[in-house]
Amino acid sequence: MSKRSAIALMLLLPAAALFAQSNVDQMMSTAKSAFGTLPRSMPSAANPITPEKAALGRILYFDPRISVDGTVSCSRCHLIGLYATDGLPKAIGNNGKLNPRNAPTVLNAADQIAAHWIGNRKNVEDQAAQALVGPPSFGMPSYDAAVKAIKAIPGYAPLFAAAFPQDADPITAANFGAAVGAFERTLVTPGPLDDFIGGDASALTARQQRGMTTFIGQGCGGCHSSTYLGGQLYTKFGLAAPYWQYTKSNPIDEGRFAVTGNPADKYVFKVPVLRNVAMTPPYFHDGSVPSLADAIRIMAKVQMGKDLTGAQVGDILAFFASLTGRIPPEVLQAPILPPTQTIDTGGPGD
Amino acid sequence: MSKRSAIALMLLLPAAALFAQSNVDQMMSTAKSAFGTLPRSMPSAANPITPEKAALGRILYFDPRISVDGTVSCSRCHLIGLYATDGLPKAIGNNGKLNPRNAPTVLNAADQIAAHWIGNRKNVEDQAAQALVGPPSFGMPSYDAAVKAIKAIPGYAPLFAAAFPQDADPITAANFGAAVGAFERTLVTPGPLDDFIGGDASALTARQQRGMTTFIGQGCGGCHSSTYLGGQLYTKFGLAAPYWQYTKSNPIDEGRFAVTGNPADKYVFKVPVLRNVAMTPPYFHDGSVPSLADAIRIMAKVQMGKDLTGAQVGDILAFFASLTGRIPPEVLQAPILPPTQTIDTGGPGD
Numbered sequence: 001m002s003k004r005s006a007i008a009l010m011l012l013l014p015a016a017a018l019f020a021q022s023n024v025d026q027m028m029s030t031a032k033s034a035f036g037t038l039p040r041s042m043p044s045a046a047n048p049i050t051p052e053k054a055a056l057g058r059i060l061y062f063d064p065r066i067s068v069d070g071t072v073s074c075s076r077c078h079l080i081g082l083y084a085t086d087g088l089p090k091a092i093g094n095n096g097k098l099n100p101r102n103a104p105t106v107l108n109a110a111d112q113i114a115a116h117w118i119g120n121r122k123n124v125e126d127q128a129a130q131a132l133v134g135p136p137s138f139g140m141p142s143y144d145a146a147v148k149a150i151k152a153i154p155g156y157a158p159l160f161a162a163a164f165p166q167d168a169d170p171i172t173a174a175n176f177g178a179a180v181g182a183f184e185r186t187l188v189t190p191g192p193l194d195d196f197i198g199g200d201a202s203a204l205t206a207r208q209q210r211g212m213t214t215f216i217g218q219g220c221g222g223c224h225s226s227t228y229l230g231g232q233l234y235t236k237f238g239l240a241a242p243y244w245q246y247t248k249s250n251p252i253d254e255g256r257f258a259v260t261g262n263p264a265d266k267y268v269f270k271v272p273v274l275r276n277v278a279m280t281p282p283y284f285h286d287g288s289v290p291s292l293a294d295a296i297r298i299m300a301k302v303q304m305g306k307d308l309t310g311a312q313v314g315d316i317l318a319f320f321a322s323l324t325g326r327i328p329p330e331v332l333q334a335p336i337l338p339p340t341q342t343i344d345t346g347g348p349g350d
Numbered sequence: 351m352s353k354r355s356a357i358a359l360m361l362l363l364p365a366a367a368l369f370a371q372s373n374v375d376q377m378m379s380t381a382k383s384a385f386g387t388l389p390r391s392m393p394s395a396a397n398p399i400t401p402e403k404a405a406l407g408r409i410l411y412f413d414p415r416i417s418v419d420g421t422v423s424c425s426r427c428h429l430i431g432l433y434a435t436d437g438l439p440k441a442i443g444n445n446g447k448l449n450p451r452n453a454p455t456v457l458n459a460a461d462q463i464a465a466h467w468i469g470n471r472k473n474v475e476d477q478a479a480q481a482l483v484g485p486p487s488f489g490m491p492s493y494d495a496a497v498k499a500i501k502a503i504p505g506y507a508p509l510f511a512a513a514f515p516q517d518a519d520p521i522t523a524a525n526f527g528a529a530v531g532a533f534e535r536t537l538v539t540p541g542p543l544d545d546f547i548g549g550d551a552s553a554l555t556a557r558q559q560r561g562m563t564t565f566i567g568q569g570c571g572g573c574h575s576s577t578y579l580g581g582q583l584y585t586k587f588g589l590a591a592p593y594w595q596y597t598k599s600n601p602i603d604e605g606r607f608a609v610t611g612n613p614a615d616k617y618v619f620k621v622p623v624l625r626n627v628a629m630t631p632p633y634f635h636d637g638s639v640p641s642l643a644d645a646i647r648i649m650a651k652v653q654m655g656k657d658l659t660g661a662q663v664g665d666i667l668a669f670f671a672s673l674t675g676r677i678p679p680e681v682l683q684a685p686i687l688p689p690t691q692t693i694d695t696g697g698p699g700d
Contacts, residue, residue, distance in 0.1 A: 062431050092421050208696065290691075343668060
């Protein structure tokens with residue numbers, strides 16, 4: 001570079017920096033309008049979060065003793081250390097039983113239109129309560145049996161009483177669901193995207209910002225909407241081409257048709273939340289695709305008939321890494337579970 | 351009470367307090383000589399604990415992806431929240447497979463003569479490594495397959511390199527065992543008994559002190575020796591009477607005979623560690639007894655031919671509650687597991 005052009009470049013730098021700055025401001029504004037602000041929790045009028053209820057739910061979440069073979073808790077298929085997934089294509093429950101679909105993360109999951117891939121659970125409370133008797137899940141023969149298993153652990157009585165002070169007999173399957181649901185409603189994980197939206201220009205790399213632009217520009221945000229980037233609507237998986245031609249899914253899952261019986265719901269699934277997507281492989285309702293890059297390519301193809309370039313896929317991948325959030329430390333802290341026996345230790349003058 | 355006797359009693363109080371004090375000093379001294387001082391970790395010359403190795407072991411401990419069906423980690427049968435047990439009579443591993451014996455706690459477990467009930471694992475390192483290919487445990491078809499599963503998670507490469515800096519190819523089954531072993535060698539849980547030995551007279555109630563005296567006086571400490579109250583020797587389960595007459599065990603386990611083929615080892619088991627015993631039901635090698643009170647009664651009967659009174663059992667129970675220790679907070683803190691894919695997020699100028 002000649003001395004003159006070096007000087008010319010130096011003179012240009014402040015303007016370039018100014019341009020870059022206004023470009024980042026523009027990006028932040030775009031991000032904020034596209035994704036909004038992640039709340040600190042996901043409250044529900046029907047199931048208010050109280051500290052006692054969430055604390056009980058957190059304990060229940062980890063307790064395998066309330067399952068038919070004593071090995072299944074919420075944590076079995078939603079390991080906090082794997083961003084509340086299990087890393088499996090399809091969840092495996094009691095006695096090695098295969099679940100019909102992939103276990104989605106329960107982080108940032110409580111503000112969706114429904115729970116489960118095909119929306120056959122109303123919300124996180126309903127999901128947790130029904131899991132107790134789900135044959136491939138906890139597998140308890142009845143709600144009564146589940147309640148009996150909880151009551152067999154004396155340490156739970158005071159915890160349920162504190163969490164549900166209005167209830168004469170608080171240990172019920174519905175209250176199990178309400179407690180676990182209250183806990184799950186606190187599982188919000190802000191990450192770099194939120195820092196960026198909050199004003200930290202350095203939170204996203206240039207590549208991540210480009211990926212965000214591509215994600216929005218290609219129309220991905222049409223379905224992956226809201227601050228959760230999903231969970232707000234049902235749509236056909238395979239609007240442009242049958243999904244199984246690209247995912248190699250076997251068997252072919254008819255999706256929400258199984259719930260409604262309406263032919264229009266064939267191959268319709270709830271749009272999954274993309275928060276922490278980089279940490280929650282494998283992908284799709286059947287976990288048939290282990291690589292996120294492949295999943296991005298497939299989505300563009302089968303939903304919009306588009307072939308993304310390698311650069312576009314890489315940029316979107318980089319953007320997706322900005323959705324990897326910070327798990328609250330108190331959530332990573334495993335609770336001590338209540339003991340099955342109480343022991344009279346006496347007193348000093350005993 | 352008359353005014354005069356009330357005054358007499360008040361005059362006597364200081365002497366009574368002094369007597370009680372010297373009695374407690376005596377108790378502390380007895381406890382210290384019987385149980386010694388719990389160390390802060392359980393080091394091994396063969397496998398020195400380094401921060402990097404223990405940190406890797408802690409991550410591996412929770413990772414189910416290194417098992418044949420993707421559901422088994424150390425934590426599956428040694429849940430920290432259940433004091434590193436699973437609450438089951440016999441552990442259930444991959445594909446719902448039943449293990450031959452009860453999963454003992456891995457807390458305070460690394461200073462024993464061997465691992466497993468029948469001593470068929472040399473130490474915690476050997477136990478962890480062999481678990482990878484144990485058919486009812488992780489169930490990997492070979493050590494190579496286990497190593498391949500670890501290598502398939504790119505985040506492990508730097509962690510193994512940091513933990514085993516001398517090794518050219520550090521991801522091995524032996525190093526899996528060494529890392530998990532190093533982590534387990536840090537799992538020491540001091541509790542009220544240790545506080546009492548350390549000089550806190552209020553750490554044990556009168557009933558707990560009485561229970562300690564009974565435990566020692568009845569001879570339980572002969573086998574349940576050392577600061578761990580066990581793990582230092584093998585002995586026949588049923589010195590005074592066949593154990594299965596009281597435990598209702600079915601099938602009858604011949605114990606260490608399966609390892610040595612020596613008829614003298616029939617019904618011989620390693621004496622289990624009693625640390626945290628109140629929190630780790632059910633009891634015995636086959637988990638056939640859910641109640642600790644029953645387990646105490648049975649032990650006195652089948653080992654020493656003694657019928658303990660209800661008061662003696664209650665006092666020993668109270669003493670056992672003083673063995674419930676404090677789990678280090680960093681152990682309760684679940685680690686984030688390394689992701690299966692790496693994503694290039696680019697740089698600011700990318």
